[in-house]
Amino acid sequence: MGSFLARRIFYGALLMLGVVVLNFFLIRLAPGDPAVVIAGEMGGATEEVLEAIRIDYGLDKPLPVQLGIYLGNVLRGDLGESFFFNQPVVDLIGQRIGPTILLVVAAQVLSIVVGIFLGVLAARKPNGAMSAFVSVFATIGYAVPVFWTGIMLIILFASVLPVFPVEGMSSVKLREAAWYIKVLDVLHHLVLPAVTLAVIYLAQYARLSRASMLEVLGADYIRTARAKGAKERTVLFRHALRNAALPILTVAGLQFGNLISGALLVETVFNWPGMGRLAFDSILRRDYPTIMGVLFFASAMVVVANILTDLSYRLADPRLRGRA
Amino acid sequence: MKDPTPRAMIGRAARAPKAESPGREAWRMFRRNIPAVCGLLILICIVLAVLYGTLFYGGDPFEIVWAPHEPPGVTPEFPLGTDYLGRNILAGLLAGGGPTLAVGAAAAVITMGIGISLGALAGYFGGWVDNLLMRITEFFQVLPALLFAMVLVTLFSPSLWTIAIAIGVVSWPQTARLTRAEFLKIKQLEYVTAARAIGAQDGRIMWTVILPNAAPPLIVSATLTVGVAILFEAGLSFLGLGDPNVMSWGLMIGANRDYILDAWWPVTFPGLAIFLTVFAVSLIGDGLNDAFNPKLRSR
C-alpha cells in the first residue's frame, strides 16, 4: 500500500510538471510579445513593467533557459505576479481555493449520496415508477446547462421563495457574530450553489448506480446472501452496494475535473468567492499569470482527487490490494 | 447473443446471408423507440428553425427594435419579448441557434477525429505506443476541460473556429479511451487474425476491418459528444468568451444575466432552447445505444 501511494504521488507530480510546461508554452504560443501577454492588457504595460517582466522571466535568454527559470520559480512557489490585482498569484489563489474546495466537495458528496440512494431505490423495481423517474431525470439533468439551472434557482429563490441566499458566501451583517453562526451562514449560502452543481452529476450517479445495482443483484453471491436468510435491506446495502459502488467510484474520480469546470460556471453565477470566479475575472482582464495559476491549482486538485479515488478503490475492492 | 459474423470482412463487405444489414436493423429498432423518435423530430424542427427561420422572421438580432424588457405575449410582433436593450428575443433565438449548433457539431467532429485516431493507434499497436498515448490522455484528463478551453480561447482570440477547436482539444480523452477499449477487444477476434493472415496491412486492418465493427459505440458516443459540445459552447459564450459579433444562445443568457431579477424571460428562453436541443440529442443517443445494444434487442 505504501509503495503504491508513493508511486501514485510520484506520477501525480509528473503530471503537474506537465501542467507547468504546458503553461509555459501556452504563453509563448500566444500571438505577440510574451512580456506584453504576461503583463496583460489591463496591466498598464509601461516600459518599466515590461522590462521587469523580461528580467524576471529571463525572456532575453534562449527558450530552454526560460523554461528552467520558470520551473525554478514554480518550485519555489512563485507563480508570478498578477498585474491586475497587484498581488502574487499564489496569494490570490490561496484566498480563494478554500471556498472552491468547499463547493466542489459539497456537490460531490451530495450528488454521490443522493444519486446512489435514488439508484438503489430504482434498482429494487427495474420497471417501477422510481426507475422511470431516474432515467428521465438523468436525461434531463444531462441536458440542462449548469449556469442556467443556477440562474433559474436564483430567480426562484430571490423573489418567489426567499429562503436561501442567492449570492456570495457570507452575510455582511453577521461579520461580528459568533463563529458557529458564521459557519451556519456559510452553509446556508452553500445550499443553492452546491445543489446547482450537484444536480447534473446526481442524475448521472443515479442512473449509473441503478445499472450497477441491477447487474450486481443478479450475481451469484447475492443469491448466496439471500440463501443465508439475510434481510432484503442487508442484501441491498451490505452485499450489493459495496460491489455496485466500485464503478461509481471510478466515474466519480473521472468526473472530478468536470466538476471543477462546472464549479467555474456556478461560482460565476452565484458570486461565490472561489477560484472559478477568480478565473472569470482574470480572463476578462487577460491577466495571464492568474489564469495560468488557476489552471495549475485546478489541475492539482484533480490529481489529488484521482489519488484519493485510487486509494479508496483499493480499500473498497480487496482484489486490488495486494497488487502494485 | 453473439454475432459470429463480422460486420465487415477485409475489403469488400462479405456478409453472411442475413436478411438485414446491421444499420438497417438498428434503424428498425430505433424507429420503435418512441422517446428517441421524439428526440429526432425535435432536433429536426430546431435545425430547420435555425436554418430557415431567419428568412421569414427577425432580421438583425443585435438591433434595438423596441422598449427594453417587454414581457412575452404582450406585443404580437415580439412574441417572446425583448431583452435589457430592447432586442427581439425570438430573433436572437433563431439567429443564435445556427452558431451554437454549428460549433457543437464541428467540435464533436474534432473531438471524435482526435479521439478515434489516438485511441485506435493505442489499442491496435499496444506496447509503448499505447503507453505513451495513454499517458498523454491521462494528462489531458487532469486539466479541467472548461478552464483549459477558456485559456485557449482567450489566448487565441475568440471566433467560431477557435471555440470549436478549443472544445475539441479538451474533450477527446474519453473518446480515445472508448476507441482504445473497442480496438483492444476487436483486434483479438478471428476475422482480424484472418485479415492479417491474408497479408492485409496495419492501416487497412485498423480502418476497414476494426473500425466498422467498433462503429456502434462510437456513433453513440459521437451523438452524446454533440450534446456536450453544445453545452460547452453555451458555457463559453455565457462567460463572454464567445465571438462577440455572433449571436448565440449562451451569449444571450450571459448578456442578460445582470437583469434576471427584473426580467426572467431573456435568460429563460435561450436556456430552454439549449436544454431542448441537448435533450433531443441525448434521447437520440440513448435510442441509438439501445438499437445497437444486442442485450436490449430481445425486449
Added chain:
Amino acid sequence: MSLLEIDALKVTFQTRHGAVTALDGVSLTLNAQETLCVVGESGCGKSITALSTMGLIPMPPGRIVGGAIRLNSEDLTKASEARMRALRGAEIAMIFQEPMTSLNPVFTVGDQIAEAILLHQDVTRDAAWNAAVALLDRVGIPSAAERAKAYPHELSGGMRQRVMIAMAVSCRPKVLIADEPTTALDVTVQAQIFDLLNEIQRDFGAAILMITHDMGAVSEMADRVAVMYAGRVIEEGLADDVLDHPRHPYTRGLIGCIPSLDHAGALKEIPGVVPPLHLLGEGCSFAERCDFARQTCRARQPVLRGAAHRVACFGAQEGWA
C-alpha cells in the same frame, strides 16, 4: 412422515412467449438424513425445484401456481417472507454450482460464514467468528484461523466450495440442498467434495437434496434418485435400482453417458435436446427423442407408476420399451 415433501409443485415463468410451465406437478420426498439426487439435463427444472424450496425463485417472472412444499408439515409456499428468511440458512441451506462467483468478493470468508451464524443465532460477533474458524477447520481448510481472514479471490475453487459448505452447515440445517456442487471443479477435487459432503451428512445429520446431471456423482452420493425431464419427474427409486435397472429410455440414455473404462470409446449420447418448454405438446415430452415412441406416447401424458421404483413411461409400464 418425510422431512421434506414436494407435492405436485407447479411453477410458471412469464416470458415473451407467454407463461411457460417450468415445473409441471413435481413430487419428491426427502427423508431425514438420506441423500436424494435429482438428475437431468440442463433446463429440465432441477434448479427451479431447488430454488423453489429455498423460496428463491425470482418473482416475477416466476410464480408458484400449484402444489405445496412441506418442511416438517409446514407449507413453505404459503409461508411469509419473514418466516422464509428465518428458515433459510437455519433449517434449509443451499450450496451453489459456482464457488467462484457465489462468495461476495468484498468480504472475508470468515465474515461471510459468521454472518450466516449471526443471522440465526443469538451469539456475539467473536463467538460467531470463532465458530466460523471451527467450521473452516471442519471442512478441511488448513490453518483455518488464517484463512478465515482471506478474501474469496485468494482461495482456489475447491477451497471456495469448502467455504460454501461450511457456510451452509453453519446453523446445522436439517435439509442441505446442493445444486451441482462439483460441476465447476476439477475431477480430483470433485471426489474430495463428495467425501466431505458424505462426512458432513454423517456428523451433522442433514438430509441432502443434490441436483446434478452427472450420473457419476449419483453413484457416489445417492440413497435415492429422481430423474427429471422437461419439468416432470419421470423415474424415481432407490439409487441401486435406478442405476442398475433404469426403466425409462431417457434414464438409460443418461446412464449410457457415463464414461467408464469398460466401454472405452463407446460414450453414448442421447440424440436431440430438451425441447423448449413453451413448445411442449400433449404427449410424453421425451417422445420426439425416444427410439421406442409409439402413437400413444404422442397422444397422452404418461404418469409415474410403480411401488418403490416408479417410472412415467408407457413402454416401461407395458413392457415394450
